[in-house]
Amino acid sequence: MNTPARLLLLEDDPAIARTVAYALEREGFVVEHVLLVREAWARLSAADAPELAVLDVGLPDGSGLDLCRELRHQRPALPIVLLTARGDETDRVLGLELGADDYIAKPFSPRELVARVRALLRRARLGAPAPAAAAPASLFECDEGAARIRYCGQWLTLTRREYGLLRLLLRSPGRIHSREALLDAVWGQGADSTDRTVDTHVKTLRAKLREVRADLDPIATHRGMGYSLELPA
CATH class of the missing domain: 1.10.10.10 (Winged helix-like DNA-binding domain superfamily/Winged helix DNA-binding domain)
Incomplete structure (x- = not known):
């Protein structure tokens, strides 16, 4: 029997957190929910860290974008999904440039969120290579x-x-x-x-x-x- 994938959810809005957690848990994932950037960093730096992170952008003690940047340096293979406001194009573009694998715009479809999480975990478990720091100058x-x-x-x-x-x-x-x-x-x-x-x-x-x-x-x-x-x- 396969062990359920453990995911970290960083979201300070209780209603959104419940919706996200319910959608993922209903599909068999184990969801750890935290409210603050420092709590997310502590969990994702631990030896038993979750396999994927779903990060909100605006948090009381910082930004999910800053956390994304740090995670990409420290854990380059970790799949990262950003939760962004539908009209905030800047956050989405910056998030992708900082190394996020995908984003979900609020309000979002729970089925779409689950599908994207599954796709990212499948790729990560297949051993997709970590992105290189830069393209070779010769190419x-x-x-x-x-x-x-x-x-x-x-x-x-x-x-x-x-x-x-x-x-x-x-x-x-x-x-x-x-x-x-x-x-x-x-x-x-x-x-x-x-x-x-x-x-x-x-x-x-x-x-x-x-x-x-x-x-x-x-x-x-x-x-x-x-x-x-x-x-x-």
Whole structure:
């Protein structure tokens, strides 16, 4: 019999915490609920730490974003889901850039939350490699000041959206980004676009990368989950 996965929930709103905990516990997860950043840090630093963290952004003693940043340095393989306000695009984009694996916007669907948690745990238990600190300079070079990216020594001719997608993927190699997360981060939460828009831009981006190196395909598709940047060892 498989041992139920233990999850940490950092949330100071009692109503939201009850909803999240109930949805996850009903699916067989064991949920540890804490109210403060320092309590979450203590549990996630322990030897018997939970396998996944669900973090609210605004807490009485700090920010879930700051905790996410610290966890990504100390526990790079820990799956992290952020709980954010639906209209706060800045928190979502910053969270992804700091290393969060996914986010759930409030108010949220409990079924969607459970599905995303299951997907992240499945990937973590399959031994997905921890994201590298940076892309090798010999393959990619991102000049954010000039908003351009060099691939295998050649500067790419990218549209603004293609540049945004590749820059986000480069910041966390090996990490799977859902289409929704990429759409919100690159197009913005209020954009009149769909998941198909992301697929189309990834297709054109891949074509431009193949023009430089036909033998490499660094953008990987994960069916039902999204895209990641996979770099050769």
